[in-house]
Amino acid sequence: NAGVTQTPKFQVLKTGQSMTLQCAQDMNHEYMSWYRQDPGMGLRLIHYSVGAGITDQGEVPNGYNVSRSTTEDFPLRLLSAAPSQTSVYFCASSYSRDTDTQYFGPGTRLTVL
Amino acid sequence: GEDVEQSLFLSVREGDSSVINCTYTDSSSTYLYWYKQEPGAGLQLLTYIFSNMDMKQDQRLTVLLNKKDKHLSLRIADTQTGDSAIYFCAERRGKLIFGQGTELSVKP
Numbered sequence: 349n350a351g352v353t354q355t356p357k358f359q360v361l362k363t364g365q366s367m368t369l370q371c372a373q374d375m376n377h378e379y380m381s382w383y384r385q386d387p388g389m390g391l392r393l394i395h396y397s398v399g400a401g402i403t404d405q406g407e408v409p410n411g412y413n414v415s416r417s418t419t420e421d422f423p424l425r426l427l428s429a430a431p432s433q434t435s436v437y438f439c440a441s442s443y444s445r446d447t448d449t450q451y452f453g454p455g456t457r458l459t460v461l
Numbered sequence: 462g463e464d465v466e467q468s469l470f471l472s473v474r475e476g477d478s479s480v481i482n483c484t485y486t487d488s489s490s491t492y493l494y495w496y497k498q499e500p501g502a503g504l505q506l507l508t509y510i511f512s513n514m515d516m517k518q519d520q521r522l523t524v525l526l527n528k529k530d531k532h533l534s535l536r537i538a539d540t541q542t543g544d545s546a547i548y549f550c551a552e553r554r555g556k557l558i559f560g561q562g563t564e565l566s567v568k569p
Contacts, residue, residue, distance in 0.1 A: 383559075438503055453503050
């Protein structure tokens with residue numbers, strides 16, 4: 349198994365540009381989530397999905413959209429990038445939301461100028 | 462409060478024990494976790510403890526849970542330079558709530 353994969357590893361955007369961060373898992377996990385990591389703030393949940401076709405907001409959803417058309421893929425879209433979205437983004441997955449440990453991808457480091 | 466609290470930095474000498482502390486918020490949290498993040502990498506699950514346990518040992522790692530004080534600790538015995546990383550505790554309240562991370566520096 350490849351586990352949780354994320355692309356790209358690094359990205360630089362200009363303010364106002366849009367882009368999609370890709371996340372895929374091959375473990376047949378139902379639950380997938382996106383976090384952002386900022387210095388001194390730990391990880392904050394952006395959006396999550398409990399299965400294909402179902403998504404919901406986390407703590408910091410503004411400026412981001414998600415969709416879950418398949419079990420494997422959970423892309424994160426930045427609609428109009430802002431410097432405040434400069435961060436490291438992690439995708440994670442697990443069998444279920446409430447009891448299982450989450451497996452994390454390697455992260456995408458995003459800089460918005 | 463809402464936050465899971467950790468001290469930000471810890472420095473130890475190689476061969477010593479490291480103890481990383483965490484205070485969590487909800488006494489009804491079912492699972493508590495320790496994750497390790499090496500530079501430039503994602504989070505790797507180190508260990509977890511179910512809330513009805515007081516202690517869990519896994520090789521060099523010992524997790525202690527004090528439910529009354531909502532205090533979780535991770536002890537690393539015989540700390541090595543390869544243990545240098547950021548360590549996150551997390552509690553499960555439905556979703557995972559992470560602390561800010563403790564940066565462990567191991568000096569030779």
